[in-house]
Amino acid sequence: MTNPYMPPPLPQPVRPAPRWARKRYVLPALGLALFIGIGIGASGQDTKTDTTVDAKPAAAKPQPTMTVTATATETTTPAPAPTVTTTKTVTKTVKVTRTVTAQAAAGSGSGSGSGDSGSSSVYYTNCTAARAAGVTPLYAGEPGYDSHLDRDGDGVACE
Template sequence: MSQNQPPPPPSGPAWGQVPPQPPMPPQPASGPKWARKRIVIPAALVILFIGVGIGSSGNDQKTAASSKPAPRVTVTETAKSDAKPEPAPTVTVTKTAKPPAVKAKPKKTEAPAPKDQVVFKVWGSAPAGVDITYGSDSDSIQGHGLPMTKTLKLKDDAMYYNVTAQLQGGGDVHCSVTVDGKTKTGHASGGYNICNAQLSGGLFGDWS
């Protein structure tokens, strides 16, 4: 091809021409208003029935919940009694007061009889009377009254000294004889019993 040949014409539309537009799709014709109402009204009724069903189901649930019986609560109360409680028994405790301790008085110690004297004693009770004799182997003396205390001069040749007290039907008596610091005692109780106390002289001047 020679360079002087003109270029081939374009295959498209001619220069300056508007290309043809494609045809528009057919638009549906709008229906009448009454047709729209036929669609909207049934839809509204369906929604209304659904709402009523939900509400009725909620009410049924509330009614079922409220129809359940309430739990029964039993309260037990102690019956009050009008009777007054009996008073507690009175307990009296009696304590015996202890008497104050009495200090024992020291017994009077009798002065020992002189060595040259013999002492005879009789004491106690003898309601019916008592027969008393005292002395030595060589001398017997009648005594009387309770208590009785008598003295005699000690004889070197006396073999013994004694005192007797015989009850006359009852009583209780004691008797004693004392020679050179030695003492013998006796006791008698009831009936006609005899209280007897005696000291005998020994070979060496002692008394027993």
């Protein structure tokens, strides 16, 4: 039963198909059209045969002549230029600093009882200087030994 006083229901808008559904039909159709187009384009040869041309004798047809000319060009590669090598000699100068300490004589009243203790001390800035002086390895207590030359602290410097 319908009520005459009630308005009829509004029509629902038709929803378009979702994107994935469109792709589901459109993409295969485009692929099929592509393959058909490639097939038609590849056939490119005329399937019709002209029977009137074939009926004429071959002597009446002028035959085209084809001339092929081959040209060979020889290219030579130049010999490589000689390589010039320069040698640079570097001379390194090592500075060795010697510090000499003068001590007063035993009879001059200085109070120092021994005259043989360290009459000269030697200081090397690095192991390269000690190697240049030819005194490596340096042991603790020897002139020129210093803790900054002994990396591992075992008492032997510039090993």
